[in-house]
Amino acid sequence: MKLVLTAVTLIALAAVAGTIVVGTRTFDGVVTEGSYEKGLTWDRDTRASLGWRVVLMNPDLAVGKNDIALSIIDPQGKDRTDTLRLVTRTRPASDRYDHDYPVPETNRRPVSLPVEFPLHGHWILVCHLETARGPVVVETPVYVKEGGH
Numbered sequence: 001m002k003l004v005l006t007a008v009t010l011i012a013l014a015a016v017a018g019t020i021v022v023g024t025r026t027f028d029g030v031v032t033e034g035s036y037e038k039g040l041t042w043d044r045d046t047r048a049s050l051g052w053r054v055v056l057m058n059p060d061l062a063v064g065k066n067d068i069a070l071s072i073i074d075p076q077g078k079d080r081t082d083t084l085r086l087v088t089r090t091r092p093a094s095d096r097y098d099h100d101y102p103v104p105e106t107n108r109r110p111v112s113l114p115v116e117f118p119l120h121g122h123w124i125l126v127c128h129l130e131t132a133r134g135p136v137v138v139e140t141p142v143y144v145k146e147g148g149h
Contacts, residue, residue: 051075054127054140057110062145063120071110072127072138081109083136086128089115092141120146 032038057069070087074080087101101113117123123144129136 052129052136052138054125054138055110056125056140056142059142060145061117061142062147063117065114065116067112068115068125069110069112070125070127070140072129079109080129080131081111083129083131084111084127085130087113087115088126088128089117090124090126091119092122092124117144120144 052075053073055071055073057071058067061068068087070084071079071081072084084103086103088098089101090098097118099116101115103111103113115125121144123142125140125142127138127140129138
């Protein structure tokens with residue numbers, strides 16, 4: 001039993017030592033300022049270059065319940081709202097207030113959903129699509145006012 005414990009301990013120490021060696025040899029000391037924000041910008045620009053857009057018919061949103069009407073436009077300019085399966089309400093800084101809104105199957109365009117915003121400020125509507133080529137996620141930022149409509 002002592003032999004097994006000794007072997008496991010030596011393997012664990014070797015793994016830790018290997019991690020330290022690799023970490024110190026591969027880190028070149030360069031720290032990029034604003035790396036998170038640059039990553040978000042890159043992601044947004046990449047999505048925009050793919051051409052999918054969310055068209056919000058009523059961008060004037062306020063705290064509380066809102067009937068949101070939206071359409072999805074593909075890179076060729078065609079209305080692809082019929083592929084919309086789920087809309088997620090999220091805040092950029094936290095997932096604490098995330099909420100999913102399933103999209104009912106309907107031929108009506110734009111799609112109308114009752115979305116509730118508990119706080120004012122910046123939010124993101126994440127639209128989950130199911131296309132013939134697989135799932136697509138399209139985001140659109142919205143601002144929610146503090147008062148009523």
